[in-house]
Amino acid sequence: MTGQIAPTARDSTSFRPQRPAEISADAAELGSLLATGGDERIALDRISRRNRYGVSPEPTIDEIYFSSSTASSTSSKGFDAALDARRRLANGADAADWFETLRARIRRAYGTPDCETVLAPSGTETEYLALALALDAVPGPLTNLVVAPEETGRGVLLAARGAHFLPTAPFRRAAAPGGRLPGLETADIEVEHVEIRDASGRLRLPQSVDDDALRAATAALAKGRSVLVHHLAVSKTGQSGLDLAAIERIRALAPERVTVIADCCQLRSTPRQVRALLDRGFLVAITGSKFAGGPPFCGALLIPASFTARLRGASVPRGLWAHSSPFDWPATLRERLGLHSEADANFGLGLRWSAALVEIERFLAVPSEIAQQAQARFKAEALALVGACPSLAAIVDGRAREDFADTIVPIKARGVGGAFLDDAELLRIKNALLAPLPDGPAALQRAMHVGQPVTIGTSSALRVCMSAPMISDFADRLHGGETFDAAFAPIVGDLGLLFEKLRQIMARQWRGDA
Template sequence: MTDAAKRYSDDVDGAVAPTPDQTTNRQAGPARARLDLMLTSGGDERIWPDPVTRRNRYGAPTQPATDEIWFSSSTAAAITERGYAAARDALAALSQDGADLPGWFDALRARIRAQLGAPGVEVVLTASGTEAEFAALAVARALLRRPIANIVVAPEETGSGVALAATGAHFAATAAFEPQVEKGAPLAGWARDDAVMRAINIRDANGRPRSAQELDRAACLAVADALRVGRGALLHVLDCSKTGRSGPSRAVAREMAASAGERALILVDACQLRCSFDEIRADLDAGFLVMVTGSKFAGGPPFCGALLIPPDKAARLGDLRLPEGFAAYAARFDWPRRFESAFEAASFAPANLGMGLRWEAALAEIEAYAAIPAALRENIIALFTESARRCVAGNPDLDFLDAENWRLGGKPATIFPIITHHGDVAQARLIYESLRAPDGDFEKPELSRVCHVGQPVLLGGRAALRLCFGMPQANAVAERVAQGMDPETAFRPLREDMELLFRKWGALARRIGANGALSLAASSN
């Protein structure tokens, strides 16, 4: 009898009483389904699972997928076992009679503050990093009290919806609390000219990185132009782009904030969360707003974001009012209780449970990562960097996007943009999809293993895939070190996964024909 048939027989045979284990398993099925449903709720179409594959558009399932290789944290990754257990336990607690729902959201904010902030810092929870842009714009409008010039660094390397969100417009056709919105239209309560977006390119037309001096100078000019025409300036400082670039410098941002006074604000985009927690605290101490997410480097499920507001700015937001259209994206418990009066313009949902559960999963990894000794964290990232260099060097069809930096031994990093066949766009997309395919007619069965990397980014006519490291991987290595392994030995399973990924990547590159299609006649080694 098959397992399925045996389960059916057990269910219908009333003469046989279920064992405690059978009862537990039956109860776990609906509970797991409920959790999976909740983890994909409270977000827009990007998070919705395909009805057949049960994965979102980034290939991430609602449950852990430990049999697959995940180097895709710049885009999205599957929820980890640690995170899934944390979300499961949180949902079970919330399902109990007398559960304190507002208190749960307060506790989530307190945990984020404990890791990234300081006393007095306020934490606004958001359904994604793009929604954090809306929250930042609402804060900027309240503080600057004039039309805004939202100065965004490398919008093409941050998020596809950022350029629209930065103007206060709907960035997709759906929203967390509205099944249909008009993409490109301003949120109700915000006029189209209330916020304009000014972009600072982080690369030149050929995709080469601009110098730090160029970026600083461009930022100064953009702020000056905004102030000259009577707008307030909301200047983004990009901590880490999709390809690991940053700018303008914090030093220049501090100088501009000091000189412009209450006519400008600095917003640090740390949504990748690849900087040190101490650096985020320093940004908050400097009076900067900071955007983060738990769904990139932190390894939480997509999507969960937050805006951190420093104490001096929070103290000036007593008369903050959120526009009516903000109800499509935010719930009351997303914001600290001190901002309760901000929701008077419309009827807002009380809570976004799905986003809260995604933060539970992310915080489980963040708190574990924070407990790793700093020297060990640095050692693990250095091992990842060296392994990445060796794997790319071993594949003649692959190279780093910013090869002049990485070939010369740039500092350890957690994102590596990699091009195939000089960055051919069609081939990059094909390889990206083929890496995720569970088969592929490989001679070596091991190459059929599903592998995930960061989705293609188009820069200067070339497309790069991204090899990414994340907190869950560091946590796994640190756990093996705690069991008595030396760091090199503890890192070995991760290195073996990386080497398998690059063997599959190289095999696919060799099979690509001149027209970008897989050559069926070719075989991989």
């Protein structure tokens, strides 16, 4: 099992909620294990036992979480499932079989019967997996065509060119951000990116986005390059791009030289949507740590059989083993790609997936119409609360979609002069939501979590999000005989507390009290 890595200042919060209440020795050990097998983002502060996003690996049921676009603390059900898995491993369960079972459960939930699943410590690291597989499957130099990197992850553009995106990695303590992974130092990899918003933050017309991508791909293919194309299913702010028809036009130019990866890392896509992408032959990246509500930092790459057949079987770049271990991979691909690593297994990652899968399976048992009704009610309640606060503005998308993109409500906040606040200013507000409110009522002393600020044009937005466990809890109350309004009341109550605390924080800032 991998050890902890000391946190750095990047993305860190200036305030962290207090350490969770005392827990059993077994639970404390599990909490520590859940924070291993990742980079510095997952490392725990020694005093608060929180990571840099202010969330705990242990359940914190006294806090309010609307932060599933970034990270949430482990749910009680998820923690119990991980604790059970930890005990079974300690009692001699076979680790290889356990990891294979985790992959099979992911495949049953979102995959197709013949797809393969590779686990990854984070969504960003699925980019390394896709890059390594694309380099193995297609000939010649590679152009990596990324969509809306500001809407996906800060490290994606670096990972897309095969470079370290942080100074640490799950199986490496020191790296130079921006430097290539060992084995890719001389690889001919170019990165192009297409934005879905203009410089002011307004969404571009889908046709313009598609046209830009088609031009970039056409130019690369004309130079004899292969292309790895990204399809963004649901972004940090609930947006998408490229259109699937545009991707098929790109593939038609040179089918043998085009690989497609669908970014479903928010996991706000339905299983039907994910399977449709696999049926098209796309690689699909997912995580169990956003909408699904699992512990922070558990990703996976789904690989359709049609793509596996294209692999030539060359060894993957040795630098990948700073981020991946053999048991993350199915046996068929381990043998085919000659996988080797100093660490056979990332147990922290496996335990995080154990916790996430319990919530995923629970959510997928909720009737789809109930889940969609819960999403619609959540969006309506959040928008009403935003509308009642003059210093806030929601970014509204009126498109009708099958997925759960509407469980993300991006919110901008105005400062004293009326201008929208930037990342740093919104981060201070996010931290204030985690802290007790000075001289405020008891209900507003609770820590309240929202999604990290994301840059949108010249300003930024916080994100108020509904998670799959929230929908599952609502469905349980509904199934238990409560009316719709009564079953939804706890969510409405927590939203009300969040926006009241946010309103008071904003008012104090306008008065100059904070």
